[in-house]
Amino acid sequence: MSKIKLGILGGGEDSLIGVLHRVASSMFDKYEVVGGVFDPTYDKSLNFGKKLGLDPDRLYRDLDHLVEEENKRAEEDRIQVISVLTPNFLHFPMAKKLVENNFHVICEKPLTTTYEEAKVLVDLQAEKGKIFGVTYTYTGYPMVRQMKQMIADGVIGKIQKVDVQYYQGWINPIIHDKEKRSSTWRLDPGKSGISCCIGDIGTHAFNMVEYVTGQQVEQILADLNYLYEDNPMDIDGTVLLRFSGKAKGVLRASQIATGEENNFTVQIYGEKGGLKWQQENPNYLYLMVDGKPLQVLKPGHVYNSDFSLEGTKLPPGHPEGIFDSMGNIYLGIANAINGKKKFDGAYPLLQEGARGMKFIEKTVASHKEGNVWIKLDD
Known part of the structure; x- marks a missing residue:
């Protein structure tokens, strides 16, 4: 099955919440981030989107531009759901326009700045029948x-x-x-x-x-x-x-x-x-x-x-933070590939893998030789 095409509003380069949403969307291989408006300054949004490897044609100037251009695309190619990660006062106008234009929505909380705005969204969703999720993360x-x-x-x-x-x-x-x-x-x-x-x-x-x-x-x-x-x-x-x-x-x-x-x-x-x-x-x-x-x-x-x-992605005893740990190893390898080594120990080296194999063999040898002391290094 093809992945759900995801767009993002906000959550640019300096945004913690943006990282959280992008990682979360990737965990179960259900979504593909294809475009959006990551920053109110178009150049910043464009540059950040390029860093993510996105098609520049889907890095839009603003929400109006996004809606206009995505509506021109064939249904199977159109962004299906959009995450709203902007400051609170933008949640309502953005979500309203998205639902009106038949996008599904994922929105940060608080949903809006007033209850009256929230009721408008509730009524609009009922009319349009779109999926609308609010990220009460916990x-x-x-x-x-x-x-x-x-x-x-x-x-x-x-x-x-x-x-x-x-x-x-x-x-x-x-x-x-x-x-x-x-x-x-x-x-x-x-x-x-x-x-x-x-x-x-x-x-x-x-x-x-x-x-x-x-x-x-x-x-x-x-x-x-x-x-x-x-x-x-x-x-x-x-x-x-x-x-x-x-x-x-x-x-x-x-x-x-x-x-x-x-x-x-x-x-x-x-x-x-x-x-x-x-x-x-x-x-x-x-x-x-x-x-x-x-x-x-x-x-x-x-x-x-x-x-x-x-909702449990790992066997017992493996904290969910292991995803961040693995991500840090990938970061270290990427820095090395790009010639940007920053820290010793940024990722496990081949030599460490080899030493692990030595440990395995010496352990087996110690057992077979009658449970004796064996030096790891000869």
Whole structure:
């Protein structure tokens, strides 16, 4: 089967999120990135697209140019789905135009800057029948999916308490500098919407608790922190939650939690047990039951649900970060091929492979000779 033709808006050369999306799209060999608009400056977008090996004819000046030219192509050659990786204020107009022109859409969160905009997209999608995904990234972790399945299966019983925390510290060195806090787009309501912390990471936490519990939040009580009078955007907040199933909970989000990196922790407590998952250690799902030892579930094992196993790309004991590790080796080899050696140890050498073979043979020899000491090097 041919790969799905993927276009990208945003996510250019200096974008972390762009790397994440391109790698993610390549993992299961389902997509092929064929074009897009990677930067608002056309020359930068063009140069970056060329670095990716894309056809310059599909590196467009802007979204209007992309839609116009792609609509001229035959159906089998046209971009099918487009990822929107731009700042928040561009999500709505871009997604709207894409759906109107019959493209499927993958969009970063928050979806839009207002609920009214979001409703327009919902209605438009229903009319056009296009696929539209929002990248609440953490729901893709196998052990999050295992948590969801276990809760649905009643393993921990009726949910009583939900505690979700998402703490970062990256705004701390910015917020205390008047010039910096007034020039960062995340703290600009015109670009980010009415919320910074809750809009950026609090929405992840909110989506997560509804995702894993299968319940909707019915009532909230929020206390937000802005720190400075001239800062119009929240950078910290606590929200009390009341769920449809009578459970109660708390959502804590902060971007001024000094020293924290990406501390996203989800804790769900039921009448028969509790489940805990931490994003910084995503391969461990903890099951806690009164009177029993703590159980640690890990991805790839047959005791996990089919939903969890479908999203597990590796055997047990292999963290998902191994993809990054392999990518770094490919980078080292590519640098060597291009005469751009930067670091010793950037990739394993032939000599290391040979030494590995020596180790194998000497090990077998030691066993056969009566379990004796053998020098690896004669």
